[in-house]
Amino acid sequence: MKRKILITGGAGFIGSHLANYFHKKKYQIYIIDNLSTGFKSNIIKDAIFIKKNCEDVSIIKRLKGIDFYCIYHLAGQSSGEYSSYHPFEDFSSNVVGTINMINICLKTKNKKIIFASSMSVYGNLLKAASENDNCIPKSFYGLSKLSAENYIKFFEKKGLNYGILRLFNVYGPGQNFNNKLQGMVSIYLEQALKNKQIIIKGSKDRFRDFIYIDDVIDIIARLSVNKNKIKDIFNVGTGKKIKVSELITIIKNKLILENKNIKYLKTNTPDDTHGIYSNNNKVKKFIKKIKYITLDEGISRTLKIEKLRCLSNKNFS
Ligand SMILES: NC(=O)c1ccc[n+]([C@@H]2O[C@H](COP(=O)([O-])OP(=O)(O)OC[C@H]3O[C@@H](n4cnc5c(N)ncnc54)[C@H](O)[C@@H]3O)[C@@H](O)[C@H]2O)c1
Known part of the structure; x- marks a missing residue:
């Protein structure tokens, strides 16, 4: 059964x-x-x-x-x-x-x-x-x-x-790219794919995992x-502290955007955390041999699928 x-x-x-x-x-x-x-x-x-x-x-x-x-x-x-x-x-x-x-x-x-x-x-x-x-x-x-x-x-x-x-x-393929209220990677990728520019609310020094x-x-x-x-x-989490500016650089390079297409706004997202990343020792002890995909590789894999979806406009307005 x-x-x-x-x-x-x-x-x-x-x-x-x-x-x-x-x-x-x-x-x-x-x-x-x-x-x-x-x-x-x-x-x-x-x-x-x-x-x-x-x-x-x-x-x-x-x-x-x-x-x-x-x-x-x-x-x-x-x-x-x-x-x-x-x-x-x-x-x-x-x-x-x-x-x-x-x-x-x-x-x-x-x-x-x-x-x-x-x-x-x-x-x-x-x-x-x-x-x-x-x-x-x-x-x-x-x-x-x-x-x-x-x-x-x-x-x-x-x-x-x-x-x-x-x-x-x-983050990754299948994230709801139309949801503007959740998912830092999907929000920036959606803007970059659709409008060829990225508008960022808050400091470029904020960091995430x-x-x-x-x-x-x-x-x-x-x-x-x-x-x-x-x-x-x-x-x-991966245990890696990544600044918003580092994430933006990866996306910018992969989609060949120019500096003028990146805009940082002073207004913050309400109740946003400035920075956090994980100590992941506990999960690594419980389940051994976790291999984490790098952000660079993960963004490439995401783009490979989401670029097509964007072009065909499926679940992507
Ligand atoms: N994606 C992230 O980075 C992240 C980070 C931290 C925590 N989480 C948590 O992981 C879970 C899944 O996140 P996700 O990224 O897949 O989000 P998602 O919005 O894609 O998935 C949530 C799903 O739950 C459904 N849903 C929402 N409220 C519901 C309710 N009250 N009853 C029944 N269905 C409901 C939605 O329709 C949606 O299909 C969430 O609980 C989220 O808070 C996600």
Whole structure:
């Protein structure tokens, strides 16, 4: 019998890559997604698709009796900027949605949930963030992710077996290039491909940790099928501090843009973090031999696919 897994957010960027991975491994995949930022065309065929909000309690009845090997909870409001205008919606999506998924998970034999949290829980650390650093979120988004983490940890006493993944800046082909509120790489690439210029809100000295989608899928998959109980928090980043100006130089060189096509604005994105990158020692200890794709290589791979999509205008306005 095929192993059953539930992927929430399976119509989105990371969720659809994860679904593809497990589809190839012959898992039976269930997907919950409200298609707010994801696309129906991203949902792999053969998946059982439930178009609902994760916070909708009727899902519990709908999935009653299905023994998921693991629940990958990736759905949620995913923009810091959006959360500053819509804090209630952000809370409902990220906190209430997570509590609902915990309830479903507790009814399964393994009680295993993998949760996509975010580096935003740390706030403005300005250094390599370790999992036991103090979390002082700067945005409602960071706050709701941190609350969701705490709900998950709270249910450990009920036997919940969890992996909380604090994802850093994930990028790669399939990211929603039309979403102007999330994804530094996709936002700049979209402008460069469409308008041959890049407008950057905020300082060029801000820094991030950019991790390619294939590396993230490799880490999520290897962590979750590990026989050991997890019950822990892991940073998912490359551990490399990259300045915005370095990212822009890579894109500029690959798309042959001139300096006059790069504009830095003084206005910042609301609640934006100046700089953060990951200390990734913990995840490297848990799953050995992670090879990280360099930013240069990752941008080349992304462009190879997204340039074609841009020319054919598919999911790309
Ligand atoms: N991409 C990144 O760099 C990054 C970084 C840190 C954390 N994350 C987290 O990883 C997860 C996946 O991110 P992504 O980049 O694939 O984003 P995405 O927007 O492409 O995917 C999110 C998916 O969830 C769906 N969704 C949103 N709210 C929902 C809800 N309440 N109920 C049901 N479906 C809902 C959307 O339609 C979309 O398909 C998110 O939780 C995000 O916060 C992403």
